[in-house]
Amino acid sequence: MQKMDWELYLLPFEQAVEEIKVKLKNIRNELRKRKEHSPIEFVMGRVKTVASIYAKANRLQFPINEQIAWELRDIAGLRVICQFIDDIPAVVEMIRQRNDMKIFLEKDYVTRPKESGYRGYHLAVEYPLMTARGQVTIPVEIQIRTLGMNFWATIEHSLNYKYEGIIPADIRQRLIEAAKASYKLDSEMNNIREEIKEAQMAFKRKKELPMESLLSMVEIDLDEDSLEMGEAATGEKETEGME
Numbered sequence: 666m667q668k669m670d671w672e673l674y675l676l677p678f679e680q681a682v683e684e685i686k687v688k689l690k691n692i693r694n695e696l697r698k699r700k701e702h703s704p705i706e707f708v709m710g711r712v713k714t715v716a717s718i719y720a721k722a723n724r725l726q727f728p729i730n731e732q733i734a735w736e737l738r739d740i741a742g743l744r745v746i747c748q749f750i751d752d753i754p755a756v757v758e759m760i761r762q763r764n765d766m767k768i769f770l771e772k773d774y775v776t777r778p779k780e781s782g783y784r785g786y787h788l789a790v791e792y793p794l795m796t797a798r799g800q801v802t803i804p805v806e807i808q809i810r811t812l813g814m815n816f817w818a819t820i821e822h823s824l825n826y827k828y829e830g831i832i833p834a835d836i837r838q839r840l841i842e843a844a845k846a847s848y849k850l851d852s853e854m855n856n857i858r859e860e861i862k863e864a865q866m867a868f869k870r871k872k873e874l875p876m877e878s879l880l881s882m883v884e885i886d887l888d889e890d891s892l893e894m895g896e897a898a899t900g901e902k903e904t905e906g907m908e
Contacts, residue, residue: 669729671715678734678741681792681805682710685743685766692759702862704752704759706812710743738770738789739806746815750775750855753786753809760807766790769804775814781837782844783818785810813847 689708696703713721718740722729727736734740745756753775761768770789778784786809793802810818821840824832832840854861 669731674731675712675715675740677794677796677801677803678712678805680796681741681794681803682712682743684794685792685805685807686710688765689743689745700866704747704749704755706746706748706752708743708745710741713737713740713742735804738804741792741803741805743805743807744815745807745809747809747811748854748861749858750811750851751858753811756809757786757788760788760790766792766805778844778848781821782841783821784814784844784848785818811851813851817844817847 686708689705693703693705693708696705718733718737719729721727721737722733725736727733747753747756757771760766768788768790770787772787774783774785774787788807788809790805790807791802792805793800817840820843824836824840828836
């Protein structure tokens with residue numbers, strides 16, 4: 666078997682991650698400029714290390730060759746973080762409607778969580794990429810989670826690394842209970858999302874007020890403070906007179 670040139674092999678995956686990150690961030694920025702709620706809070710991306718590729722391929726008993734990316738599907742990976750549970754299907758629909766990538770596999774771990782307690786929505790997409798030697802199509806995995814789901818998954822990943830994939834039963838059970846509690850919080854926040862969104866928009870509008878408006882607000886506050894101080898002083902004099 667010909668030796669893999671990993672530097673060249675992974676180059677298009679690095680390019681794909683950067684391109685898709687920019688495209689998803691642009692959606693978020695456009696919606697915010699339009700004063701609309703963005704289901705995308707932030708986007709992260711990474712390309713698997715060679716060591717991780719070998720480890721997963723060996724675990725799943727896949728041969729290491731040019732097709733390994735299609736076997737693993739997540740050499741190029743992106744993670745989209747949302748505020749609310751209902752934002753997840755909105756992001757899925759956004760990606761489904763795009764003509765610059767095509768979904769070929771979906772896994773819904775939001776409504777059907779893994780035994781470990783993990784929740785998230787996974788998409789595997791075919792992404793056409795222009796390279797110096799022409800167009801190539803590569804697989805990219807996009808994971809969509811809420812902030813709570815991502816926090817839980819990050820902790821669980823760290824514990825898996827510490828215990829080399831064999832987490833003690835008592836800790837595993839506590840993780841499952843923590844996942845349930847996290848999802849309950851996510852669900853409650855989702856139920857009051859309109860109130861939260863209105864509060865966030867009001868806060869952003871206040872932050873975006875022009876300097877003149879901010880200065881006038883300060884002047885009003887100062888006038889009110891002066892008035893209160895004057896009333897307090899008058900009250901003291903009247904008290905002295907009464908005594």
